[in-house]
Amino acid sequence: MTVIEIDHSRTRSTQGQDKQGLNKQSPNKQSPNKPSLNKPRLNKAGAKGLARVVPQSVSGPMRRIKWAILVLTLSIYYVTPFLRWDRGPNAPGQAVLLDFAHGRLYAFFIEIWPQDLYLVTGLLILASVILILANAFAGRVWCGFACPQTVWTDLFLLVERLIEGDRRQRLKNMETPLNAMRVVQIGAKHAAWILISLATGGTLIFYFTDAPALVRALATGEASTTALTWIAVFAGTTYGLAGFAREQVCTFMCPWPRLQGAIWDPEAFTVNYRDYRGEQRMSAKKAVEVRARGERAGDCVDCGLCVNVCPIGIDIREGPNFACINCGLCVDACDGVMTRLGRPRGLIDYESWDNIERGRRDEARVSRLLRPKTVALTAITVGLAAGLAVLLATKSTGAIAVLHDRDPLAVTLSDGSVRNAYTVKLLNKAAVPRHYTLAIQGIDASMTIVGNDDGSPITVEADGSESLRVTLTMAVPKDANVVFIARDETGRTVLSASDRFVAR
Ligand code: SF4
Numbered sequence: 001m002t003v004i005e006i007d008h009s010r011t012r013s014t015q016g017q018d019k020q021g022l023n024k025q026s027p028n029k030q031s032p033n034k035p036s037l038n039k040p041r042l043n044k045a046g047a048k049g050l051a052r053v054v055p056q057s058v059s060g061p062m063r064r065i066k067w068a069i070l071v072l073t074l075s076i077y078y079v080t081p082f083l084r085w086d087r088g089p090n091a092p093g094q095a096v097l098l099d100f101a102h103g104r105l106y107a108f109f110i111e112i113w114p115q116d117l118y119l120v121t122g123l124l125i126l127a128s129v130i131l132i133l134a135n136a137f138a139g140r141v142w143c144g145f146a147c148p149q150t151v152w153t154d155l156f157l158l159v160e161r162l163i164e165g166d167r168r169q170r171l172k173n174m175e176t177p178l179n180a181m182r183v184v185q186i187g188a189k190h191a192a193w194i195l196i197s198l199a200t201g202g203t204l205i206f207y208f209t210d211a212p213a214l215v216r217a218l219a220t221g222e223a224s225t226t227a228l229t230w231i232a233v234f235a236g237t238t239y240g241l242a243g244f245a246r247e248q249v250c251t252f253m254c255p256w257p258r259l260q261g262a263i264w265d266p267e268a269f270t271v272n273y274r275d276y277r278g279e280q281r282m283s284a285k286k287a288v289e290v291r292a293r294g295e296r297a298g299d300c301v302d303c304g305l306c307v308n309v310c311p312i313g314i315d316i317r318e319g320p321n322f323a324c325i326n327c328g329l330c331v332d333a334c335d336g337v338m339t340r341l342g343r344p345r346g347l348i349d350y351e352s353w354d355n356i357e358r359g360r361r362d363e364a365r366v367s368r369l370l371r372p373k374t375v376a377l378t379a380i381t382v383g384l385a386a387g388l389a390v391l392l393a394t395k396s397t398g399a400i401a402v403l404h405d406r407d408p409l410a411v412t413l414s415d416g417s418v419r420n421a422y423t424v425k426l427l428n429k430a431a432v433p434r435h436y437t438l439a440i441q442g443i444d445a446s447m448t449i450v451g452n453d454d455g456s457p458i459t460v461e462a463d464g465s466e467s468l469r470v471t472l473t474m475a476v477p478k479d480a481n482v483v484f485i486a487r488d489e490t491g492r493t494v495l496s497a498s499d500r501f502v503a504r
């Protein structure tokens, strides 16, 4: 059950007064079109000079969604390296593998060679557009629900609460001298954090090598120093970021809040406070008296719970804040308070800033999910995804590259004919050997493959390449484009590359 803790250090009768002087703006005084995005303010722990925000636990729909996403994303992260995928005898059997040693990225049926890095670039662009689209719909919703920093911080906070108690107890602990019980609690918490960090760092390394083999090597003490070093580096990063840096990462290290000034959208459904409903703040008892006299009383009872549960330490009642990660925990907190007071939910809600301003003017709210920006971004997302899908589906399992000899470019033979020489490289990205036949188009010349006088098919081993020395001789020489064509034995893979024949 959620406990309403009155934070008297924050109680005040009017808006816009910040005792720490961090936030000078009241939503009512902000520009009617676009509010300034406020600096984060500190909650009670910060106000007491303590280094970190001490968020209180809360229950509600948003918290449940966040738990579900946490379980799902962590399960995917920890399990994926152990999934197997049969690619044939000559390829690794790990479903997702970043095989930097051989220059390959594997993701289930997808295999990316260095020549296919445009696909990775395309995927990164697609991910960026999806992030911008999500921002147009609901602000930093990725940050609040699925960002690894949020997920691991939530996990670390859960451990902290289970061992040291909820916010009130932890604040009390901070103000009391160390005793034996506290030393045990602190030791247990850090031991649990270190175990999670080691599991996280270890799992990340599993994506770069055969996971079961590395598990065996770790269990038998045969893991390489390189692997152990990287596990330590990633474990230390997890421990530092999720255990100590927490909201500092979301506020100061992540570039997303820096972009908020440019991409903040007043029509996006971000977490906002309905100040036209919540003000003037007063105690629940006084509000009942005021309403009994037929006068209007604000719904906010200034309990401070929305601030206490915030993992960033923000008071969302002061207006949109660039550091707000849209996690909705303050929505859960305030909805719980409103329910217990018998008032309508939604005093803090996922609501567009435009609708907050409409509410202030007593106008009906408008939901504009479909607007030029969201339609255009959705179209770009779908177009990019479709384009990438086509590129992946039609991706060749072979490649050809032609390099013209530069010195000399052309050799004139005694009979007056001219010879050009090339290096032709054939790549076989398939899991089975391929046999290619090479031909030319575009010029009337005779082709010779050095070491292959009988013109038999050229074998390229599975996941391998073959370099050929090729000469073209023209009896009646002239400058012209030439196309090299390689066909595999099935005839389905046809590779081609253009170059130039020069007469002199
Ligand atoms: S907005 Fe809601 S949770 Fe926040 S102080 Fe007011 S009543 Fe409490």
Ligand code: SF4
Binding pocket: 144, 271, 309, 310, 311, 312, 313, 314, 315, 316, 323, 324, 325, 326, 327, 328, 329, 330, 331
């Ligand atoms: S203000 Fe609310 S939505 Fe924003 S970070 Fe804090 S708890 Fe999450």
